[in-house]
Amino acid sequence: MSLSITRNDAKIYIARPLGGGDNPDAIAMAEEVLLRGFSDWQNQHDWEFLLKDNTDGFIVTGCSLNSGNTTVVAPSSGAFDGINVGVSVTGTNIPALTKVASYTRGTDGTVASMVLTIAPTGTSTTDLTFSGLIPIIAGTSDYNLPSDFYKHYGVRLVTNLKWPLTFVRPRDWNRVTFDQTTRTSPEMYTIFNSRSGLTQDKGTTRMRLYGVPSNSDTLRVDYYRKFDVLADPLDMDSEFLYKFLDYCRSLIIITKRGFDDPNISIKDANRAFDSAVQGDEEATEDQDLCWKSQMEMFPGYKTTWSNGAFWPDYGGY
16 A cells, blocks of 8 residues: 655644644644655665656746747756756747757856757747756766756666766876876766855756767666655655654654753754764765776876776886
8 A cells, every 4th residue: 555645744743742733833843854854864875766767857847938039048946957958858839859959057057048959939838848868969078967866876878888887986087087188988977066066056966977978879867866855745655654754753852852951952963963974975886886996906007098998007017
């Protein structure tokens, strides 16, 4: 049996130890611990029920189209952050075979507007559907990730090369490459943001391919999505629903006790800090196999990335 619960009923359940639905303060506190509960669960574990890929694409609602004008402004901040050049666009008044030709970022780093390859045939406010797989363009390394992206799980080229890419941290890549502009067949990727996440709406993240693609291809991204923390009913797998609600119930009890004993609040805050540090350092499955260069592993080697392949130069033999 699949279980679900409305947000209001969830708050009553969580607040029941403090008076339930008859106590407005307890209900307000329940909303706060719901948000914290989702944050804690997202941070503590990579949940299988949040796994998905980008094959289905996504929908952006409330887009304003002007007949004959190829420029479309994002209906809200961050709404277009998941688009990439070359993805297909469909919707009312959108001609067949229309794609994203380019996009422009605002000062906060979010995608402010896009340009379509074909102008709309009419003026309207409509929902636009964007295809999901990412078109890889020769000479372009950086690509936008889906707006609900939380953490990477696996990345694969699926059209021409048809091989998986290996996750690598920029620090490791920088240690073993000289010319990072050389075009080749990408073998690795990283998750990055050219700005700190807090300077952008929703902490937008992007993907960078190593090395610079020499040919076109298509990229599939497998990833853990974010919880929809404001969803109603709650965005929680039915198998874990009441485990989650009981966790939130424990939070509201701890919070209430913290009003009476500050030491409890201090201990709880310290535990939350330790959990945040652990979550920031924790690897996902795609980092289980640690990528190390010959330069780092074997003294005496010099290893470079030149034309798409590693080469050793002993020098001392």
